[in-house]
Amino acid sequence: MAFKDILGNSRVKKTLRKALQKNKVPNSMLFCGPKGVGKRDMALVLAKAMNCERKKDDACEVCPSCRAINAGNFPDVIEISPEKDVIKIEQMRILRKIAYLKPMMGEKRVFVVVEADKMKEEAANSLLKILEEPPLFSYIILVADNPFLIISTIKSRCQVLNFSPISKEDIGKILVDRGYEEKKARIISLLVHGNLKKALSLEWEEVQDRRTKAWKLFLSLLNKGKVALFLRNYAASQRALVRDDWEQTLEMLSSFCRDSILIKEKGDSRLLMNPDYEEEIRKAETLMSLEGLMDCLTKIDYAIYGLEKNLNVNLLVSSFFSYFKEWEYV
Numbered sequence: 001m002a003f004k005d006i007l008g009n010s011r012v013k014k015t016l017r018k019a020l021q022k023n024k025v026p027n028s029m030l031f032c033g034p035k036g037v038g039k040r041d042m043a044l045v046l047a048k049a050m051n052c053e054r055k056k057d058d059a060c061e062v063c064p065s066c067r068a069i070n071a072g073n074f075p076d077v078i079e080i081s082p083e084k085d086v087i088k089i090e091q092m093r094i095l096r097k098i099a100y101l102k103p104m105m106g107e108k109r110v111f112v113v114v115e116a117d118k119m120k121e122e123a124a125n126s127l128l129k130i131l132e133e134p135p136l137f138s139y140i141i142l143v144a145d146n147p148f149l150i151i152s153t154i155k156s157r158c159q160v161l162n163f164s165p166i167s168k169e170d171i172g173k174i175l176v177d178r179g180y181e182e183k184k185a186r187i188i189s190l191l192v193h194g195n196l197k198k199a200l201s202l203e204w205e206e207v208q209d210r211r212t213k214a215w216k217l218f219l220s221l222l223n224k225g226k227v228a229l230f231l232r233n234y235a236a237s238q239r240a241l242v243r244d245d246w247e248q249t250l251e252m253l254s255s256f257c258r259d260s261i262l263i264k265e266k267g268d269s270r271l272l273m274n275p276d277y278e279e280e281i282r283k284a285e286t287l288m289s290l291e292g293l294m295d296c297l298t299k300i301d302y303a304i305y306g307l308e309k310n311l312n313v314n315l316l317v318s319s320f321f322s323y324f325k326e327w328e329y330v
């Protein structure tokens with residue numbers, strides 16, 4: 001993989017290539033932004049380009065260094081990731097020990113710390129010591145979905161590069177290139193909020209199945225009287241769902257709610273996120289006022305926001321449901 005293989009985030013790519021051309025890549029960097037937009041891939045391509053024997057501002061993919069990095073046999077590009085969901089102090093101690101030694105094969109040693117927002121306080125303090133006295137040959141790239149969880153003293157010592165979600169058009173195009181029908185590609189691209197990785201991992205049948213369930217749940221929200229019973233059953237059947245699954249269900253609810261608002265306000269139906277549900281949405285939107293739908297959307301989006309910020313999933317889901325349970329008595 002070289003820079004051309006990373007889709008989206010062309011501004012970040014340009015900044016990095018310019019730094020490579022001038023030989024001014026910062027020793028400490030923080031790549032942050034939403035999930036699934038290629039932050040880790042970008043860090044690994046940068047690490048490769050920094051050690052490439054043929055090209056100055058990209059990875060050539062054929063020189064011995066590029067090949068060794070691709071095969072995972074290059075001792076100077078080191079990826080560190082959480083062990084049991086935590087980056088531990090021992091991992092940072094090892095990083096510190098190696099960081100001050102000369103590179104073994106390449107010119108530059110690059111550490112890529114993925115999910116750096118899962119660093120415990122002790123580990124963060126240990127890392128901070130390295131950032132305060134940056135080693136000559138070593139570079140540290142922190143990759144994080146949630147920069148708010150990284151202590152400010154670390155952030156202030158890193159050059160921060162913000163990644164953006166991948167555009168719906170780009171995701172749609174990539175899915176079509178991979179053999180998806182245009183209509184299906186469009187629906188998926190609308191549902192994943194710029195998360196390319198997620199778009200590529202979804203199976204269409206699974207998406208359809210989940211949309212059917214989300215649509216039933218949405219209808220029950222609109223039919224206030226039946227909410228309590230439905231939600232109890234739904235919550236019980238979905239108890240095993242993990243964070244990502246809840247995120248998807250909530251995103252689908254959000255898309256149905258947005259579509260209902262669009263129809264209620266007589267907007268352009270070409271903008272529907274669920275064009276194949278148009279007829280059903282037209283029937284259902286009459287069940288609730290515009291204010292009710294807006295309120296519903298705020299609650300759904302708040303729950304999604306909470307999941308993205310890594311708040312406790314059980315608490316979020318139960319407070320989300322309890323809000324709608326109260327509706328029964330309105």
Ligand SMILES: [Zn+2]
Binds near residue numbers: 055059062065067
């Ligand atoms: Zn190369």
